[in-house]
Amino acid sequence: MSIRECLLEEGWYLLKTKVRQELRAMEHLENLGFDTYCPVFRQKSKGAVKEEILFPGYLFLLLDLEKDLKKFHTIRSCRGVQEMVHFNRITRQLVNSGRMSKKEEEKAKSDVLPKPIPNGDDIIDEIRNIVKILNNKADGIKPDALEPGDRVVMNNPLFKHLEMTFEKSLGSYRGQILISHIQEQRLSDGSTQKTVVKERRMNVNLDDLEKA
Structure with missing residues (x-):
């Protein structure tokens, strides 16, 4: 070796x-x-x-x-x-x-030497969720009914590093979510600490969401 x-x-x-x-x-x-x-x-x-x-x-x-x-x-x-x-x-x-x-x-x-993707397991899990949402949409499968407080994911790679919480339905297949911008910090023991640095609300199509 x-x-x-x-x-x-x-x-x-x-x-x-x-x-x-x-x-x-x-x-x-x-x-x-x-x-x-x-x-x-x-x-x-x-x-x-x-x-x-x-x-x-x-x-x-x-x-x-x-x-x-x-x-x-x-x-x-x-x-x-x-x-x-x-x-x-x-x-x-x-x-x-x-x-x-x-x-x-x-x-x-x-x-x-090449390095592994930081937090690779989490990123791959998020990509699998995006693929599942896209496949369900193509197959005409509607997302599960969402309840206030549910953690959700969105089928858009731009949102893959964000944590999202469903807040309420707005009717006409639209809903309101709370988006949390997360800052990650690697600690001396090798673990990762996540801190919410910013939050904002956004109205989205329910078809674009799925329970996390």
Whole structure:
């Protein structure tokens, strides 16, 4: 096991795929034993229902070091995969350019490796909820009746980091929700603390909501 492999972390990683090869990449990665997720939803258009990829050109991979570490090096060369997404490209470019001293390069090794998505499990759960809402809408399934105080999610990626509470129905398939803007802070013990920094009310279509 190399030093670089020892610095890897478990969690959900983001992969960039070749054009229109998301499902091909997922199939080959799963054949190698990796756990992956490609969000696919159903969309109704002109009376027909078709499947669409929620994030074209991207794929999620759950890295389990106990079972996946020995084959980690195969990910980038897998059919359909273009690269693993790095969140610190500047450090990576400096190391690859050879302009850093050996001491600086050793210190930067952990930053050169791809990192898992922060709070990846929560984000994947939210994406699954969005896909479920979109599928229900395409299938003509109305959302469950909402009661004041219910936690809800909205089928819009712009709202995925917000906490929403249903307050009341306004009739004509519309309702009022309370949106809480959350600030997350990582504590010294590695846990995450959430604090409500702002709240606002908004009227929305009930078809766009689902119980959390």
